Amino acid sequence: MRETVAVFKREFTAYFATPLAYVFIVIFLALSGAMTFFLGNFFARGQADLEPFFSFHPWLYLFLVPAIAMRLWAEERKTGTIELLLTLPVSLTGAVVGKFLAAWAFAGVALLLTFPIWITVNYLGSPDNGVIVAAYLGSFVLAGAYLAIGACVSALTRNQVIAFVVACAACFLFTVSGTPIVLNFFSGWAPKLVVDTVASFSFLGHYLAITRGVIDAKDIVFFGSLIALFLYANVVVVEWKKGS
Amino acid sequence: MIEIDNLGKRFGAIVAVDGISLQVARGEVLGFLGPNGAGKSTTMKMVAGYLSPTSGTARVCGFDVVDHPIEVKRHLGYLPEGAPAYPDMTAEGFLRFCAELRGFSGAERDRRIGRAVELTQLKGVMAQPIDTLSKGFKRRVGLAQALLHDPEVLVLDEPTDGLDPNQKHEVRGLIRAMAPEKAIVISTHILEEVDAVCSRAVIIAGGRLVADGTPAEFEARSRHHNAVTIALPAAQAPGAAEALKAASGVAAVELGDSAGPHVRLTVIPSDGQDIAASLRALVAQKGWQIAEFHVERGRLDEVFRAITTRAAPETAHA
Numbered sequence: 001m002r003e004t005v006a007v008f009k010r011e012f013t014a015y016f017a018t019p020l021a022y023v024f025i026v027i028f029l030a031l032s033g034a035m036t037f038f039l040g041n042f043f044a045r046g047q048a049d050l051e052p053f054f055s056f057h058p059w060l061y062l063f064l065v066p067a068i069a070m071r072l073w074a075e076e077r078k079t080g081t082i083e084l085l086l087t088l089p090v091s092l093t094g095a096v097v098g099k100f101l102a103a104w105a106f107a108g109v110a111l112l113l114t115f116p117i118w119i120t121v122n123y124l125g126s127p128d129n130g131v132i133v134a135a136y137l138g139s140f141v142l143a144g145a146y147l148a149i150g151a152c153v154s155a156l157t158r159n160q161v162i163a164f165v166v167a168c169a170a171c172f173l174f175t176v177s178g179t180p181i182v183l184n185f186f187s188g189w190a191p192k193l194v195v196d197t198v199a200s201f202s203f204l205g206h207y208l209a210i211t212r213g214v215i216d217a218k219d220i221v222f223f224g225s226l227i228a229l230f231l232y233a234n235v236v237v238v239e240w241k242k243g244s
Numbered sequence: 245m246i247e248i249d250n251l252g253k254r255f256g257a258i259v260a261v262d263g264i265s266l267q268v269a270r271g272e273v274l275g276f277l278g279p280n281g282a283g284k285s286t287t288m289k290m291v292a293g294y295l296s297p298t299s300g301t302a303r304v305c306g307f308d309v310v311d312h313p314i315e316v317k318r319h320l321g322y323l324p325e326g327a328p329a330y331p332d333m334t335a336e337g338f339l340r341f342c343a344e345l346r347g348f349s350g351a352e353r354d355r356r357i358g359r360a361v362e363l364t365q366l367k368g369v370m371a372q373p374i375d376t377l378s379k380g381f382k383r384r385v386g387l388a389q390a391l392l393h394d395p396e397v398l399v400l401d402e403p404t405d406g407l408d409p410n411q412k413h414e415v416r417g418l419i420r421a422m423a424p425e426k427a428i429v430i431s432t433h434i435l436e437e438v439d440a441v442c443s444r445a446v447i448i449a450g451g452r453l454v455a456d457g458t459p460a461e462f463e464a465r466s467r468h469h470n471a472v473t474i475a476l477p478a479a480q481a482p483g484a485a486e487a488l489k490a491a492s493g494v495a496a497v498e499l500g501d502s503a504g505p506h507v508r509l510t511v512i513p514s515d516g517q518d519i520a521a522s523l524r525a526l527v528a529q530k531g532w533q534i535a536e537f538h539v540e541r542g543r544l545d546e547v548f549r550a551i552t553t554r555a556a557p558e559t560a561h562a
Contacts, residue, residue, distance in 0.1 A: 002344070002345070002347055003345055005344075006341060006344040006345045007345075009341075009344075010330070010333070010337075010341050013337075014330070014332055014333075017332040017333070018332060079328055079330070079331065080324060080325075080326055080328035081328045081329065081330055083289070083294050083324040083328060084322075084324055084328050084329070084342075084386075084389070085345075086293075086294055087292045087293055087294050087317055087320075087322045087324070088317060088342060088345040088346060089314045089315075089317040089318045089345070089346060089347070090314075090317075090345050091314070242294065242295060243255055243295055
């Protein structure tokens with residue numbers, strides 16, 4: 001617990017110690033705005049909701065979230081500070097959770113800074129704010145899932161670029177696992193159970209369900225257990241890679 | 245305080261550490277010597293609880309590194325090789341982070357940081373990002389981190405590497421000052437350091453412990469132990485060399501470099517016996533005008549080379 005708090009504090013401030021935080025936030029806000037208004041036809045739809053805003057988040061996160069996750073462990077291994085961190089009296093699980101939570105909190109800050117669009121939609125019409133809150137929650141949980149994957153991949157390498165690219169690819173597979181891109185690979189030879197299981201891993205499916213305003217325990221449990229699974233894998237990978 | 249028991253580490257097919265056993269008691273400063281890649285750092289990493297051993301174990305203050313790694317880390321201060329630190333953090337932020345991970349907070353944390361900063365003389369650079377610090381200061385930040393909790397056992401991997409002579413002197417002074425109440429292990433390949441700070445040294449080559457002794461014992465193994473170097477006028481040198489060679493207890497006489505009008509002769513004793521007194525008598529008897537007369541304690545580099553090159557072929561096929 002103590003180490004989680006200390007690691008969280010260090011990691012969270014580390015984002016703001018470099019331009020990374022500001023670059024990330026500016027680009028995230030600019031892109032999410034641009035996508036909402038231009039690709040999402042926010043005005044032309046004539047509806048007071050944030051559906052065009054949230055529907056692009058999985059695609060935006062796909063390459064922005066690995067950018068926040070890539071440094072978590074790769075940098076520690078590159079600079080050798082991992083040896084320092086792991087020879088302090090801390091539990092590895094505590095450190096893994098602390099780092100993940102710091103990155104997640106940072107993603108949360110970026111997400112909260114999109115509040116002008118919420119104000120805008122409330123100014124223009126009277127949206128269902130309950131749905132919007134649910135969608136924000138869904139978006140935050142989705143970012144957490146991407147981050148857990150990214151953090152785990154980051155522990156595999158000391159090269160941040162590799163961590164970024166591999167995490168993007170892994171996140172892409174999870175995002176589209178309910179679509180033909182992935183399912184066509186399995187259908188035809190794999191049993192239906194396997195195909196259905198793969199399809200059920202689709203981030204898009206679970207995420208869109210939440211953004212519609214239906215907070216189903218099933219979707220939250222899905223993202224929660226996926227995060228837990230990847231954090232566990234993260235601990236295993238750090239332990240395994242220590243010697244190399 | 246430290247007991248290493250048949251410790252071994254293998255990375256795939258490579259045996260990095262091959263069954264090392266040794267003990268370090270309170271008050272001792274043990275020097276780890278050995279060529280690069282001999283297994284010094286790997287051994288230290290296992291003692292510090294970073295790497296887990298593939299065979300054997302180590303105990304620090306009675307706690308086993310395999311069964312109680314957290315307890316071991318609590319009792320041990322460790323400076324990893326190269327003194328890694330987070331480059332974006334200030335020295336102060338970094339030390340605060342380490343202190344918090346060690347469970348200190350509030351006034352206690354600040355008091356401990358203050359003490360470590362005083363010991364390592366970091367005061368002037370506390371607000372600077374570690375990135376911008378010189379190598380010497382970086383090393384001292386790493387050292388300060390290892391001293392925060394006033395540990396009973398210190399493991400320092402190359403604590404003076406990259407420091408200028410003044411900084412080396414300071415760090416050695418610090419280690420000597422802490423020595424009486426701690427068990428300290430330092431690794432180095434600077435042999436003079438062994439003489440300067442260590443009460444005992446071990447030599448590791450090819451993952452094995454090949455020699456263990458005090459610096460004086462190592463020096464006694466040298467061919468130059470008790471050798472006498474004399475400088476005398478060039479004209480007298482050839483005759484003197486003959487006479488010295490004939491003296492009792494002398495194994496060889498080597499012609500050294502010339503120092504102005506003088507020539508240096510190094511007289512090597514047989515079996516390291518003390519020949520200083522008899523040579524002094526000989527000099528007086530012959531009436532040589534000597535400009536220099538000094539007795540050597542022995543050359544560590546010579547012993548080091550002899551031990552590590554002898555050990556190498558043996559371990560090449562291990």
